[in-house]
Amino acid sequence: MELQDTPELAAFRAEARAWLDENAPAFSGRVKHRLHNESADSPEEYEAAERASVAAAGAWQARLRAGGWAAVSWPEAFGGRGGTPAQEAVFAEECERFDVSVGPLMVGLKMVGPTLMRHGTRAQCAEHLPPLLNGERVWCQLYSEPGAGSDLAGLRTRAVRDEATGDWIVTGQKVWTSSAPVADWAILLARTNVDVPKHQGITYFLLDMRTPGIEVRPLRQMNGSYHFNEVFLDEVRVPASNVVGEVDAGWKVVHTTLAAERAMIGGGGGEKARLLVELARSLGRLDDPLVRQHIAEVFTLDEVLRFLGLRMRAAIARGVPPGPEGSIMKLLVARRAHRAAEAALAIEGAHGLLLGADAPQEGAWQQQLLSAQGLRIGGGTDFIQLNTIAERILGLPRQRHPDKDVPFRTLTEQRNGDA
CATH class of the missing domain: 1.10.540.10 (Acyl-CoA dehydrogenase/oxidase, N-terminal domain)
Structure with a gap:
């Protein structure tokens, strides 16, 4: 027990x-x-x-x-x-x-x-x-686009209804898609109405990744990984039965998925401090006061995340779905990943300059340091999480969005005019 x-x-x-x-x-x-x-x-x-x-x-x-x-x-x-x-x-x-x-x-x-x-x-x-x-x-998710990351509602991938069959024809580009080459299905956001404000014209689709017209291009990351991909959709046909929720009302569905994603990211990672203790012990540095200070800082983040997880689970048990609290956990998980990797390389000392089999633990901590920035972007950037915490938990005034009530077609014309 x-x-x-x-x-x-x-x-x-x-x-x-x-x-x-x-x-x-x-x-x-x-x-x-x-x-x-x-x-x-x-x-x-x-x-x-x-x-x-x-x-x-x-x-x-x-x-x-x-x-x-x-x-x-x-x-x-x-x-x-x-x-x-x-x-x-x-x-x-x-x-x-x-x-x-x-x-x-x-x-x-x-x-x-x-x-x-x-x-x-x-x-x-x-x-x-x-x-x-x-x-x-x-499954994978086809959400972000080259011009629609933090402002996801600014996406331009279009879905046009084929009046003869009722199917939707989708054309556009997605980016930062994990597991796209091995995915069987995807959740896809596409714009189905350009004559309403941007949040109101988006539809949520289920997409069979074997459908003709889909091209996946791997992206090389700075740490040598190919985890992320670009996905191009060229007149991809999606059956009308694959719409989740109502047409043009996909933003409501998106909130459920994003809340679940933040809770998933925020609940992951295990105990980093324990791994750092094992690393320090293997290198004979466990008694070093500076090393112990680094580990204590990471241990604090471990414990905060553990208690936040218990609090969230207690709320869910009372029937309260995952909400803005997930943003706190997601924010801290990204911060902990960065702090833990920095601490590990400080423990490794000169060995921290090595990679692969030459480095302690086969360079796992070096790779984590290089990839930690991705956690601060995926699932909503740190700044998005901070805005959510400020507005929905602390009750601070919402950030002004002058384009909130402007039809998307008008926004597109203005941008093209500026270009």
């Missing part, structure tokens, strides 16, 4: 631990998920490794489904266990004792699933939720 466990959670933890002790060792070490802080010599090498991690994660997810642990907090009506968010968190904590992961499937399980359960049709849930639970389908 853990300190924060109620008697009911303690019993659940014991049940989860017993099941994992029996089942997880056979899968431990098989899933090496390609994260954005792992380098590769070529896009093909990165994609091959990512596909291998997808296959291993799918096998573990299938075992979870067979054992009744695939979606602890999903309602039973949607194939889940019907448990509480607190139970889901306990199960995740117990999984950390083993080297098992469903990382490549997280966009689907943590973002697509909750969104469809809240906004999707029965047919959409029946088609997409079972493959998610079985580990058979990988």
